[in-house]
Structure formats: structure tokens, C-alpha cells
């Protein structure tokens with residue numbers, strides 16, 4: 221009797237395990253609504269990048285050139301060793317492969333990819349910057365990143381004849397920073413702030429304007445960093461080309477990848493946040509990610525929007541080239557309580573190259589990310605918007621296989637992907 225029970229239990233367990241790994245036949249047929257949804261995710265649906273009205277040189281070729289040089293220039297740091305590319309490395313889709321970024325010191329956040337980021341209305345995981353040029357200013361003066369100051373930026377440009385000529389062609393005569401203490405900045409240590417306060421208002425404004433112009437050329441350069449068409453895009457195109465969506469002949473993706481795509485847009489609910497050609501809705505969500513060891517849980521967008529509203533370099537500020545009517549994104553941004561713990565939905569294009577994942581690099585692998593969504597743990601702050609999925613192991617593998625079809629070299633010309 222005992223033996224029978226044992227056999228029965230073994231049979232049950234084997235059954236469960238087998239079921240977990242069993243790939244059921246998946247339909248390769250899509251309804252017209254699904255075909256339209258798949259098309260909306262493909263790069264061919266990506267609209268042209270609109271000029272940034274707060275940045276008058278956003279599409280200026282000379283600004284792109286100068287921004288390119290500055291992006292890779294390690295002289296723009298206190299130690300002479302850190303450039304934007306230290307953390308945003310072209311080979312890793314402009315990320316760095318580590319959980320928490322390291323510049324002059326260790327930071328508190330994971331480095332996001334920059335490919336296609338210019339389409340985002342908000343920058344940083346918590347959206348505390350409302351333009352790409354205003355974002356570029358922050359790492360330069362952050363002690364753990366470039367550990368530099370805006371006065372030192374002005375001096376770097378004044379003392380390099382090529383930079384000086386390029387700058388003056390774009391923006392006119394360079395501000396005079398002779399005799400200004402080099403570490404003066406309104407941010408930084410109390411000592412640096414005192415030095416800053418000792419300057420005249422006019423001199424402060426000139427220096428901050430020069431600094432904001434440097435942010436504007438860095439933004440112009442980064443607008444060139446665009447994702448390239450992947451196998452998924454080829455598949456979406458082949459579906460669209462097929463007038464009878466019910467019986468397409470496409471073999472661009474294999475059965476496992478197609479099953480993953482179906483889960484992505486259906487049972488997995490991924491597409492509710494990761495949508496559009498960049499696989500992001502550009503919004504902020506709480507997905508119950510554990511806080512980074514040794515850190516308080518991140519308030520996310522709840523704090524981020526408040527910081528953006530107070531930022532002197534925001535769209536409404538004196539260094540912006542936009543009229544206040546053009547700043548509707550900032551003026552009408554939501555500030556509600558449900559933004560507590562919410563972070564920006566990142567792109568999923570090239571995710572295979574940008575591990576580790578999440579705002580603090582908390583999850584090491586794509587498989588780990590999928591396991592996280594499958595369980596959808598309770599959030600430490602506020603509530604997790606994602607619901608447990610209860611997918612089987614084989615389904616998680618299918619989803620992962622689909623995510624890998626989003627990898628492709630950037631569409632950006634090679635000359636922009638390396639230092640001069």
C-alpha cells in the first residue's frame with residue numbers, strides 16, 4: 221500500500237515537472253488586431269525625432285561634432301580619468317555592465333542605455349530632468365561621477381583652441397572666466413557654494429549659460445544614438461507585407477520566439493508598459509523591485525517630478541530656448557501619490573546587452589527579471605502594479621527567447637560610436 225502511494229506521488233511530481241517544461245503547440249496565426257499591435261512595436265512605426273524646442277542646437281551638425289568630442293573627453297573630470305563614455309560604453313549599448321555605476325566613486329543607480337533615449341520626455345530612472353541637455357549637466361558636477369565644476373568646464377573650453385572655435389561658432393563669444401575660482405558651483409561642498417556666492421549675478425549667469433550650452437551639444441550628439449532593426453523588426457515587416465495575416469509564410473522567428481511574442485502581448489501583459497517601437501510607454505511604474513542593499517527604498521518619480529519642477533535648468537528656466545507654451549510636458553506633469561516607488565519603463569531593445577537590470581542593477585539576468593514578474597512580489601513602498609503571472613518554466617524561456625530577438629547593432633554611423 222505504502223509502495224503504491226509512493227509510486228503515485230512520484231508520478232504526480234514527475235507530471236508536474238514535465239508540465240512545467242512542456243511546450244504546447246503555439247499558433248503562428250495572428251488576428252488583424254494582433255498584427256496591428258505587432259506592427260506598432262516595430263522600428264518602422266518610430267516617428268522622426270522632433271527637434272527639442274528647449275535646445276536650439278538639438279539638430280545642428282556642428283553641435284553634434286562638438287558633443288561627440290566632449291562625450292569621450294576624460295579631461296572633463298576632476299581626476300582626468302572620467303568621461304561620459306566611462307559609464308556609457310558604446311560596446312554595451314552605452315551601459316557599463318555593472319550593477320551600480322562607478323566614476324569618481326560608486327553611485328547609487330544602474331547605468332541605462334542611451335540608444336533611442338532622445339525620444340523620452342523625461343530623463344533618469346525617476347524622471348528628475350525634463351530635457352536631455354539639462355540631464356547632461358548633472359553627472360559633470362556630481363562628486364561620484366565626473367567630480368568637475370561648471371567653471372572648470374568653461375576653462376577647459378577656453379584653453380583648448382579647437383573647442384573654443386567650435387563653441388564660439390555655435391554660441392558666440394565665450395564667457396570670461398579669468399580669476400573665477402575654478403571649483404565654484406552652487407552645488408557641491410559648502411566651500412564650493414561659498415565661492416559661487418562670491419561671484420556677481422551676471423558672472424554666475426554667464427557661466428551657467430556656457431554650462432547649459434555644453435549640455436546642449438552633448439544632447440545633440442546623443443540624439444544620433446538610434447537602435448537598429450532587429451530580427452523582430454524583420455518579422456513584423458514580413459507580417460505586415462502579408463495581406464492575409466492569417467497564414468503568413470514568415471520564418472524569420474522560430475516557434476519558441478513566436479510563442480514568446482504571443483506571451484509578451486497577451487498573457488504576460490508586458491505590452492501594457494513596454495509598448496511602441498522602443499518598447500516603453502515613457503511612463504513611471506512601481507514594479508515591486510527590491511531596494512538596493514544598504515539604501516532606503518527609492519521614492520522614484522514622486523520625488524523626481526518635484527526635483528524637475530525646481531531645477532533651474534528645466535524647460536521653463538532662463539537657460540531653456542523654449543517658450544512656456546512649449547513646456548506643457550513639465551507644466552502638466554502628474555505629481556500624484558501613486559508615483560511613490562515608480563521608475564521609468566526602460567526600453568527592451570538590446571536588453572541582452574545591458575545586464576544587470578533595474579534602477580539599481582538589482583537583477584542580474586533576463587531570466588531573473590522574468591522570474592520577478594512571474595511572482596510579482598509585494599512592493600516595499602506603495603503597491604506593485606504588475607500582477608503575478610503564474611507562467612510555466614517553458615513559457616518563461618519562450619519570453620526570454622523573444623526578448624533576445626530585439627538585439628541589433630545601432631543604426632548610428634560607426635564614427636559616432638568611438639572617440640575621435
Ligand code: HEC
Pocket residue numbers: 291302303304305306307308321322323324327329330331332333334337340342343344345346352355356357359360364365366438442
Ligand atoms: C559614473 C558613471 C556615469 C557617468 C560618468 C555618466 N553617466 Fe549618464 N548615467 C549614469 C547613471 C547611473 C544613470 C542613471 C542615474 C539615475 O537615474 O539616477 C545615468 C543616466 C543618464 C541619462 C538618462 C537616461 C535615461 O534613461 O533617462 C543620460 C541621457 C545620460 N546618463 C547621459 C550622460 C552624459 C551625457 C554623460 C556625460 C556628461 C554621462 N551620462 C555621464 C551613469 C553615468
Ligand code: HEC
Pocket residue numbers: 484488489490491492493494504505506507509562563564565566567568571574576577578579580586589590593605606619
Ligand atoms: C506595470 C508596468 C510594467 C509591466 C507590466 C512590465 N514592465 Fe518591465 N519594467 C517596467 C519598469 C517601470 C521597469 C524598471 C523598474 C525599476 O527599475 O524599478 C521595468 C524593467 C524591465 C526590464 C529591465 C530593463 C533594464 O534595462 O533594466 C525588463 C527586461 C523588463 N522590464 C521586461 C518586462 C517583461 C518581459 C514584462 C512582461 C512579463 C514586463 N517587463 C512587464 C514596467 C513594466
